[in-house]
Amino acid sequence: MTNHTPSLEVRNLTRRFGDTTAVDDVTFTVEPGQMTGFVGANGAGKTTTMRMIMGVLTVHGGEVLWGGRPITARERTRFGYMPEERGLYPKQPILDQLTYLGQLRGMTRKDAASEGTRMLERFGLGDRLKDKLESLSLGNQQRVQITASLLHRPAALVLDEPFSGLDPVAVDSMVDLLRDRLREGVPVLFSSHQLDLVDRLCDSLVVLAGGKVMAAGKSTELRTRGPRQFAVTTVPDAGWLRAMPGTQVVDVDGARAVLEFDDDAAQDRVLREAVSRGLSEFTPLVPSLSDIYREVTR
């Protein structure tokens, strides 16, 4: 591996369609070896951003940087890309089309064919190399599509909804594949609607809404960014917590309450009081990505 693995940066990226601004001044960085999740509602501008990164859509403002410099077409050919709408030849044998795509990216016919064979075999499609794409199940078609984006050993990966339509086992085998690339220092940007999946996989997160970045950064930082909350359960009733100074009660439901403390002293006071009243739970709450997502896009 080279010591210097480039990062993929998006700076002030803007794109308009007619009067609407689909992507508005978007800035974020996909660090080498990091899995960065790209989340947002339908129409938030994820696909538009990814298409601009891949150079298939004209940029109206801002730029895409690779290793700190504006990206060239030549460098883009080394990227792996999985478009939102799946794209391969339905009526062609799967190995043939992988070989073709590899050749277009500079592999020799032989290398592309043997690499394609190897990857398809790993995916359990070794006996279907000569089958037409359309004869495969949707899940298997997806596997071929993933192979197409990884075949040429890409320097970066831009994947639009790579997990949609995959069963949990297929998701795992794909994640294994991606982890492999990540270990070699490849930056990976992927979009998804499945927040739980993003939560499980991502090192970093970019939240997009209405074409604007709502939050971006390492998942751990984003989780601790907001006020820390605690769940406290005292039997039989948690209503007394409302009277405690320096304590915000976010929610009470019978014996359980969710709290925020103004300072450590307030936290200490509540803990002591709770113990005397019959404490059964005192837990710091780590927000899930869904929470963060809801919070920032509210």
Next chain:
Amino acid sequence: MSTATSTRPPQLDDAATPDLPAVKNPWLVVTVREIMVKLTDRNFLLSTGLTVVLIVAGIGLSAFLGSRTADHTVVVTSSEGREIAAGATEAITADDSGDTLTITEVADEAAARQQVLDGEVDVALVATDEGWSLVGRESVDGTLSGALSASVTSTVLDANAQAAGTTVDTLTAGSEVTTELLEGSDERNALKSAAAFTFAFLFYMAAIIFGMAIANSVLEEKQNRVVEILATAIPIRQLLYGKVVGNSLLAFAQIGLFALVALIGLNITGAASDFGWLLGASGWFIAFFVVGFTALAAVWAVLGSLASRSEDLQSNTGPITTVIMVALFVGIFADGVWLTAASYVPVVSSVAMPVRLLHGDVPIWEPIVSLLVVIVTAYALLRLGERVYQRAVMQGGTALKWRQALKLEV
């Protein structure tokens, strides 16, 4: 739990290095794929094979019909009749066709008529008060009746002349009328018309079949969004070039195959004794075909990129199909000044100019100028096509018009 190696995802370690070389000629990779896909397409192979079979069958059939012999039979009732029939034999067997004439003799006219009625002989030659009569059942073969009539005339004339103390030659001296054709021969002119039709039809067929193939291949990539992946690998222009070159080569190869089969067939059956005159015009036809087809290929590719579903192709290919039809009909029907004018209209000239060259003396500068016009047109169409194609092919959703596509951003 499986072993570490089997859970390990596909490894790429000893594959290509991360720093792959740039593809030198991406269009060539595209061209090779276009050709390979076609060559493994069963429908394409089947239709090509079928056409070859049709060509072979056509040549074989015409050779068979040409060499078929007729065995005529005639019945006579007198030695005089036999003499006349014998005279006709000479005419029937003279032209190397292998036809024969068998003569039989019966006692009287009634017996002769009965033989005709029974179908034992083709015709009865009987003497009447005014001269001679040919008696057939339902019809009398033209060759047979012509030969017998001529023989009757000459025999009777001969006899009459001798009776008058002179000879037929003296009587008919100076009365001979011969036909002289200033341009070629009857047979040659018929062949020229056939060649003109063949040129026109070959161009029509290849332009439509391979044109549609180009449009469909473009549409397939657009519809299945493969083009989005391809666009990140190579400039989209190169994709267009590759498709145009690949399908054009296929078209030329197919036409070449048909021509080869036809020539071999004609040689084997011996029909190709004198085709030297055809070669010049054929050479020009190939040149015009190549350039004319390339000009059209760019347009077909654009039409594919403008469509969003295959149904759209049926409506937006109307104009180009019309142009190709015009080329076909000009090749078959146009004449004189119309043909001359057509031989300078790009694409239509692909048929019209070779047809002119077939029929007469055309100064060498004319086809050269016309060819240059097509080359310039082809180049212009390719450049325009490139602009439309680049924009339209990335634009999914609805079918587009040329103008709309040009207004799109790349």
